[in-house]
Amino acid sequence: MPTWMLIAKGAALRFTLGICALGLLRLLLLTALDMFAALRRAGDRRLPLGQIARQTLSWVAPLARLHRSRPAYSFASFVFHLGILFAGFFLVNHLDILKDLLGISWPSLPKPALDALTLAAIIGGAYLLLYRLYAASSRRLSKLSDYLLLVVILNILLSGYIAGRPWNSIPYDSLMLFHTLNGIALLLVMPFTKIAHCVLYPLIRLGSEIAWHFPPRGGEQVIHALYGPEGRKI
Amino acid sequence: MAVQSQTPSKTSARSPYFYHVEPPPAGEQTADGRVERFLNAFAAILRFSNYRFLMDLYARASAKCGRCAVSCQVYQATQDPQDVPCYRTNLLLDVYWRYFTNAGQWRGRLLGDSSLSEQKIDEMAQAFYRCTACRRCTLECPLGIDHGLVAHLGRYILSEAGIAPKGLVISVREQLEGKTGNTSAIPLPALLDNLEFLQDELEELKGVSVSFPVDQEGAEYIFFPAVSDYLMEADTLMGNAAVLQAAGVSWTIGSQYFDGINYGLFYNDWVLERIIQKLITEAHRLKVQKILIGECGHAARSARQFVPAFAGERSLPVVSILELTWQAVKDGRIHLDPTIVSERVTYHDPCNIARSGWIVEQPRQLLRSFVRDFVEMRPHGRENYCCGGGGGLVSLDETHDFRMQVSGRTKAEQIRASGAQIVATPCANCKKQLRELMDYYQLPVQIVGVHDLVLRAIQL
Numbered sequence: 001m002p003t004w005m006l007i008a009k010g011a012a013l014r015f016t017l018g019i020c021a022l023g024l025l026r027l028l029l030l031t032a033l034d035m036f037a038a039l040r041r042a043g044d045r046r047l048p049l050g051q052i053a054r055q056t057l058s059w060v061a062p063l064a065r066l067h068r069s070r071p072a073y074s075f076a077s078f079v080f081h082l083g084i085l086f087a088g089f090f091l092v093n094h095l096d097i098l099k100d101l102l103g104i105s106w107p108s109l110p111k112p113a114l115d116a117l118t119l120a121a122i123i124g125g126a127y128l129l130l131y132r133l134y135a136a137s138s139r140r141l142s143k144l145s146d147y148l149l150l151v152v153i154l155n156i157l158l159s160g161y162i163a164g165r166p167w168n169s170i171p172y173d174s175l176m177l178f179h180t181l182n183g184i185a186l187l188l189v190m191p192f193t194k195i196a197h198c199v200l201y202p203l204i205r206l207g208s209e210i211a212w213h214f215p216p217r218g219g220e221q222v223i224h225a226l227y228g229p230e231g232r233k234i
Numbered sequence: 235m236a237v238q239s240q241t242p243s244k245t246s247a248r249s250p251y252f253y254h255v256e257p258p259p260a261g262e263q264t265a266d267g268r269v270e271r272f273l274n275a276f277a278a279i280l281r282f283s284n285y286r287f288l289m290d291l292y293a294r295a296s297a298k299c300g301r302c303a304v305s306c307q308v309y310q311a312t313q314d315p316q317d318v319p320c321y322r323t324n325l326l327l328d329v330y331w332r333y334f335t336n337a338g339q340w341r342g343r344l345l346g347d348s349s350l351s352e353q354k355i356d357e358m359a360q361a362f363y364r365c366t367a368c369r370r371c372t373l374e375c376p377l378g379i380d381h382g383l384v385a386h387l388g389r390y391i392l393s394e395a396g397i398a399p400k401g402l403v404i405s406v407r408e409q410l411e412g413k414t415g416n417t418s419a420i421p422l423p424a425l426l427d428n429l430e431f432l433q434d435e436l437e438e439l440k441g442v443s444v445s446f447p448v449d450q451e452g453a454e455y456i457f458f459p460a461v462s463d464y465l466m467e468a469d470t471l472m473g474n475a476a477v478l479q480a481a482g483v484s485w486t487i488g489s490q491y492f493d494g495i496n497y498g499l500f501y502n503d504w505v506l507e508r509i510i511q512k513l514i515t516e517a518h519r520l521k522v523q524k525i526l527i528g529e530c531g532h533a534a535r536s537a538r539q540f541v542p543a544f545a546g547e548r549s550l551p552v553v554s555i556l557e558l559t560w561q562a563v564k565d566g567r568i569h570l571d572p573t574i575v576s577e578r579v580t581y582h583d584p585c586n587i588a589r590s591g592w593i594v595e596q597p598r599q600l601l602r603s604f605v606r607d608f609v610e611m612r613p614h615g616r617e618n619y620c621c622g623g624g625g626g627l628v629s630l631d632e633t634h635d636f637r638m639q640v641s642g643r644t645k646a647e648q649i650r651a652s653g654a655q656i657v658a659t660p661c662a663n664c665k666k667q668l669r670e671l672m673d674y675y676q677l678p679v680q681i682v683g684v685h686d687l688v689l690r691a692i693q694l
Contacts, residue, residue, distance in 0.1 A: 059377075137318050138298075
């Protein structure tokens with residue numbers, strides 16, 4: 001059995017998936033608990049939940065919005081996310097591994113469709129990387145980790161895509177080893193990097209709204225903590 | 235001709251920032267202590283507020299895609315990466331991550347990197363006030379990060395570290411600790427004289443006696459306009475009073491507190507709450523049922539949003555004069571002559587009541603009901619562009635060049651493109667900024683309040 005398969009079907013991937021799932025679950029739970037505690041402290045606990053839910057859902061499939069702001073970048077980002085989600089969760093090879101490891105599975109999607117989505121995601125991801133490198137506004141925002149994460153994801157997409165092409169001259173097992181190692185690296189860092197937005201996304205708009213619900217006497221307590229019981233003059 | 239702009243100098247000779255800051259009291263604070271003061275303030279605010287979970291959430295999830303840049307009128311004018319809302323937000327998130335998370339502290343110990351420095355504080359002090367707090371960028375953030383809220387928090391921390399615009403601080407000092415108890419320092423006798431003058435003017439204008447009741451216990455509404463309206467916006471106030479009388483509303487002005495302005499919304503939550511408590515105290519003194527806010531965007535938003543938050547069981551409903559007037563028109567309690575206002579009119583949405591509030595359609599329907607030639611700017615409503623003077627900037631005269639050349643440029647272009655002869659906007663701050671913009675860009679457009687037009691058309 002080639003090395004990549006040993007990794008993919010062995011303890012390494014099981015351990016990695018465990019870290020990823022538990023880490024993300026921990027993040028999700030702690031964030032939800034923190035938000036709940038913040039809402040309990042708030043003086044006014046009424047929330048426009050319907051409006052928040054609509055806004056959150058509208059960005060899940062934001063086709064009507066993509067053209068409004070940085071259309072090329074937005075479209076690239078959309079297909080990038082789409083390709084990752086579909087290739088990651090609906091490729092038969094991935095589902096076979098998941099079934100071996102955890103005994104769970106769901107229907108896969110046809111490979112040609114996933115190939116097309118993966119190719120679109122590669123092009124989209126490459127555009128995002130180049131934009132981050134060359135557009136001053138994005139470059140100024142970016143840290144090393146922003147580039148590295150994009151590169152790791154592009155490695156995964158590209159190696160997975162090339163491995164299945166008849167014109168590929170790179171040994172299949174080498175590509176799959178590269179694919180697997182990058183995949184494991186990504187799963188390991190997911191809970192500790194901005195990729196965590198994959199699970200935190202549903203909570204962010206709600207959190208932004210809750211944070212505007214200030215607790216009564218919070219400002220006064222800050223003043224007392226900083227200046228003692230006599231406070232300060234303005 | 236399209237309006238042209240330049241980026242004004244980011245600093246002035248009198249302050250390291252483009253706004254003036256009061257020097258610290260002698261012996262109380264040195265420049266060397268600013269980092270410590272900032273971190274102490276940040277720690278105290280995180281402990282006693284609801285910002286901590288949000289910092290954590292944003293620091294973990296922000297994808298830094300930069301999509302917000304395009305929607306920001308400041309970035310549109312400067313194309314400076316430092317004006318990207320997400321960049322500004324990350325200035326504060328970096329400090330939070332470095333000093334208030336385990337991961338950041340460990341990284342600091344291991345790699346010896348220190349996120350906060352004097353220069354970084356200066357950068358934040360500049361950046362958080364180059365934001366007009368209009369929150370337009372929140373519309374375009376796919377994740378839902380509220381950069382306006384982060385700018386608000388950044389300003390709050392800075393203010394407790396001794397960095398706040400002098401113009402705002404002086405106004406608030408007079409409002410909360412001064413003799414007059416209002417931001418325009420109007421003594422009560424002067425207010426009463428002013429009300430008498432307004433009553434006479436209104437009688438002369440409309441031939442009907444319209445009262446400005448003061449200290450009427452048990453009235454339905456207590457009225458808080460932006461107090462500067464008493465000095466500068468006579469027509470707006472007369473329009474308000476005419477509507478209230480014609481609609482048969484019982485209302486009063488409080489002699490002990492009559493200022494709707496709340497600059498706390500712009501820079502400090504402690505100040506914000508103290509001002510809200512003054513509104514509530516006066517409302518209960520006069521045993522009214524509701525709080526009525528005049529034509530002022532931030533006053534309406536701060537009262538509507540924070541009276542329920544800070545007043546607890548003493549909370550009262552908060553209503554905008556725009557809601558009340560439109561309701562009175564719909565109910566047939568007031569009649570507006572549709573033949574009077576014949577100029578082309580457009581409406582500017584104050585960000586605080588449109589994007590961050592609940593007033594979008596009411597003033598439009600009101601204006602359309604009697605203005606013959608009403609046009610919209612593009613975009614408008616919740617997607618409107620800020621006048622450029624939001625977040626308190628318009629109260630800082632030293633920011634004039636920035637407001638004209640940078641933050642207000644897009645709005646000037648919008649108004650020019652609308653072809654309007656009159657811009658109606660229900661906000662004292664927006665009106666001041668837009669008048670200065672019209673002068674600066676030499677656009678022959680009159681800036682008025684919505685009730686200035688109502689006053690012209692109302693039949694008493």
